[in-house]
Amino acid sequence: MLISNLDTPAVICDLDVMERNLAAMATHCRNLGIPLRAHTKSHKIPELAHRQMTSGAIGIACQKLGDAEVMVAAGLKDILIPYNIVGPLKVERLVRLARRATMTVAVDSEDTARGISEGARAAGVDVRMIIELDTGARRCGVQSPTEALDLARKVVRMPGIDFRGVMTYPSRPEAKPFLDETIRLFRNDGIPTTMISGGGTGHEAISKELGCTETRSGSYIWEGLTRVHSSADLGPERCPVRVICTVVSTPAPGRIIIDGGMKTFASYPPKPYGHCIEHPEIKIYGMSVEHGHVDTSESPHRFRVGERVTIIPLHQEMCLNLHDELVGVRNDRVEVIWPVAGRGKVR
Amino acid sequence: MLISNLDTPAVICDLDVMERNLAAMATHCRNLGIPLRAHTKSHKIPELAHRQMTSGAIGIACQKLGDAEVMVAAGLKDILIPYNIVGPLKVERLVRLARRATMTVAVDSEDTARGISEGARAAGVDVRMIIELDTGARRCGVQSPTEALDLARKVVRMPGIDFRGVMTYPSRPEAKPFLDETIRLFRNDGIPTTMISGGGTGHEAISKELGCTETRSGSYIWEGLTRVHSSADLGPERCPVRVICTVVSTPAPGRIIIDGGMKTFASYPPKPYGHCIEHPEIKIYGMSVEHGHVDTSESPHRFRVGERVTIIPLHQEMCLNLHDELVGVRNDRVEVIWPVAGRGKVR
Numbered sequence: 001m002l003i004s005n006l007d008t009p010a011v012i013c014d015l016d017v018m019e020r021n022l023a024a025m026a027t028h029c030r031n032l033g034i035p036l037r038a039h040t041k042s043h044k045i046p047e048l049a050h051r052q053m054t055s056g057a058i059g060i061a062c063q064k065l066g067d068a069e070v071m072v073a074a075g076l077k078d079i080l081i082p083y084n085i086v087g088p089l090k091v092e093r094l095v096r097l098a099r100r101a102t103m104t105v106a107v108d109s110e111d112t113a114r115g116i117s118e119g120a121r122a123a124g125v126d127v128r129m130i131i132e133l134d135t136g137a138r139r140c141g142v143q144s145p146t147e148a149l150d151l152a153r154k155v156v157r158m159p160g161i162d163f164r165g166v167m168t169y170p171s172r173p174e175a176k177p178f179l180d181e182t183i184r185l186f187r188n189d190g191i192p193t194t195m196i197s198g199g200g201t202g203h204e205a206i207s208k209e210l211g212c213t214e215t216r217s218g219s220y221i222w223e224g225l226t227r228v229h230s231s232a233d234l235g236p237e238r239c240p241v242r243v244i245c246t247v248v249s250t251p252a253p254g255r256i257i258i259d260g261g262m263k264t265f266a267s268y269p270p271k272p273y274g275h276c277i278e279h280p281e282i283k284i285y286g287m288s289v290e291h292g293h294v295d296t297s298e299s300p301h302r303f304r305v306g307e308r309v310t311i312i313p314l315h316q317e318m319c320l321n322l323h324d325e326l327v328g329v330r331n332d333r334v335e336v337i338w339p340v341a342g343r344g345k346v347r
Numbered sequence: 348m349l350i351s352n353l354d355t356p357a358v359i360c361d362l363d364v365m366e367r368n369l370a371a372m373a374t375h376c377r378n379l380g381i382p383l384r385a386h387t388k389s390h391k392i393p394e395l396a397h398r399q400m401t402s403g404a405i406g407i408a409c410q411k412l413g414d415a416e417v418m419v420a421a422g423l424k425d426i427l428i429p430y431n432i433v434g435p436l437k438v439e440r441l442v443r444l445a446r447r448a449t450m451t452v453a454v455d456s457e458d459t460a461r462g463i464s465e466g467a468r469a470a471g472v473d474v475r476m477i478i479e480l481d482t483g484a485r486r487c488g489v490q491s492p493t494e495a496l497d498l499a500r501k502v503v504r505m506p507g508i509d510f511r512g513v514m515t516y517p518s519r520p521e522a523k524p525f526l527d528e529t530i531r532l533f534r535n536d537g538i539p540t541t542m543i544s545g546g547g548t549g550h551e552a553i554s555k556e557l558g559c560t561e562t563r564s565g566s567y568i569w570e571g572l573t574r575v576h577s578s579a580d581l582g583p584e585r586c587p588v589r590v591i592c593t594v595v596s597t598p599a600p601g602r603i604i605i606d607g608g609m610k611t612f613a614s615y616p617p618k619p620y621g622h623c624i625e626h627p628e629i630k631i632y633g634m635s636v637e638h639g640h641v642d643t644s645e646s647p648h649r650f651r652v653g654e655r656v657t658i659i660p661l662h663q664e665m666c667l668n669l670h671d672e673l674v675g676v677r678n679d680r681v682e683v684i685w686p687v688a689g690r691g692k693v694r
Binding site for chain 1: 481597599691
């Protein structure tokens with residue numbers, strides 16, 4: 001099937017670009033000597049997780065338990081959930097996964113750790129556990145090395161828990177004193193630190209400098225080695241995810257309307273939104289729920305109803321999360337259609 | 348099942364509140380003497396469309412063809428798609444629907460109208476058609492009454508087309524000269540204007556003043572009679588859609604982290620985001636993809652890991668569009684679980 005035969009809006013992935021991104025990150029981490037754990041939240045597609053493993057990743061990360069269930073069902077075997085798993089319903093699901101794959105979870109409180117311990121003990125399985133450190137991102141995580149030590153001392157004694165070490169996000173140079181002191185305290189206390197997980201696409205070298213045993217990266221599959229935040233940095237040679245839209249209206253000079261809006265692209269500041277491959281001079285200046293409002297005043301091209309434009313969305317992960325399928329293309333042909341199997345798995 | 352047994356994040360709908368919203372809009376339109384066409388893009392749930400019909404709507408509107416397919420499959424019989432349907436793949440689907448339901452589509456160009464005419468003629472069916480007028484919203488629509496007349500003169504002669512009139516969005520007082528002149532030109536020319544469709548929740552009275560034959564409203568089901576844009580206006584007595592989240596981390600004084608972020612709530616400015624029913628004084632000040640970052644510094648409550656909070660999202664429609672199910676609740680019990688059947692139907 002030709003790309004031109006797809007109906008629109010269609011979310012496509014240029015396989016050549018994606019494969020270059022996968023290879024570049026694998027080489028980058030190999031050269032640095034830092035093992036890569038691929039974060040699959042960026043795509044939620046099991047076959048892409050397998051491709052990341054084939055490219056040299058040591059395991060994957062899933063942000064939610066529902067994502068991990070999808071990945072384990074697809075045969076992935078080493079999964080980190082860098083997220084507090086809270087409540088007996090979720091713990092039961094986690095324990096079920098731990099029978100089928102190597103599951104590691106991050107916690108930042110005794111309550112969360114104890115809930116997982118009780119579930120694991122009741123089921124007679126072990127769950128690997130690490131402690132999340134808030135080294136400055138101000139999200140989850142214990143606030144100091146002594147707090148980490150206090151929690152670790154409790155967790156290492158909990159039944160059903162195989163304590164492994166620590167994690168942080170993102171890896172930043174400023175995190176070094178916190179990490180170093182935590183590891184020193186742990187070692188003095190005989191607490192294992194076989195896993196020190198850093199993260200963030202583009203932060204691989206810093207993870208290495210911090211002494212991490214692995215670095216979690218996800219968005220590199222869509223955006224190349226470095227996350228790009230301004231539309232000026234986006235380019236077809238780096239970003240494989242694109243949305244093909246159709247011009248549905250040319251109501252007035254300088255304005256066209258395309259058939260994708262917030263429910264196709266995801267709403268995400270800043271504006272202008274996205275990068276048009278065929279006509280980089282046009283800008284999506286506004287969006288309704290199902291309409292994209294495009295300023296064509298800088299373009300010499302005279303747009304016609306029915307014409308197609310190919311847009312690189314600003315936030316590929318949020319865009320893809322709206323859709324049931326990702327169409328893998330090479331040159332002008334459809335090569336594969338992947339269900340976005342983890343989409344909607346918020347629990 | 349009790350609400351408290353649902354795992355989180357869970358998107359729930361307070362049925363009492365929703366039913367009040369449905370009844371209030373039905374009464375409002377009946378009192379005004381303006382027929383209501385319920386826009387289902389707000390929910391994408393067929394049973395809710397049927398409830399809107401039972402409450403007195405004369406038909407429904409769907410923003411995309413894929414939504415209309417879901418609704419026709421569920422037995423809805425009178426559907427307006429106020430959207431240019433462009434391209435033979437979509438026209439074929441439209442024509443299939445026209446065999447099973449009364450389908451009306453809006454167009455703003457000869458190209459779009461001709462494509463639909465050719466498909467309808469080939470299939471031997473008639474599709475109802477109206478012309479979209481841009482009365483100031485600067486999205487789709489012809490730009491002047493004479494442009495409307497020029498297009499209508501062409502469309503009325505097209506085979507397979509049952510020409511009906513015009514539409515605009517939203518209904519605003521400023522639209523009156525444009526609408527009046529268009530209808531005058533049409534009548535002078537013998538062109539039918541049996542359908543004059545206005546729209547926008549909260550604009551029902553203006554639709555009546557403009558002489559519309561119907562008014563399209565959608566978000567009233569979630570937000571009461573008037574759309575509300577600031578979190579200060581949101582309240583549990585008006586807004587039935589809520590997201591139940593669990594506190595997964597209490598890392599530092601004044602900050603908790605909940606298990607819903609951009610993939611649960613949809614990213615939508617402005618901040619702070621959402622309204623917490625139990626603790627209105629707390630504010631979601633930031634979101635990661637799967638974490639909600641909540642400022643609790645103004646709250647006397649001491650939050651614990653595992654505790655639940657109920658949040659009214661800022662943009663119910665975008666939030667619901669991320670989820671596979673909506674849980675209808677009454678008092679403390681689950682009464683129904685609806686699949687969000689139209690979610691992801693962007694084509």
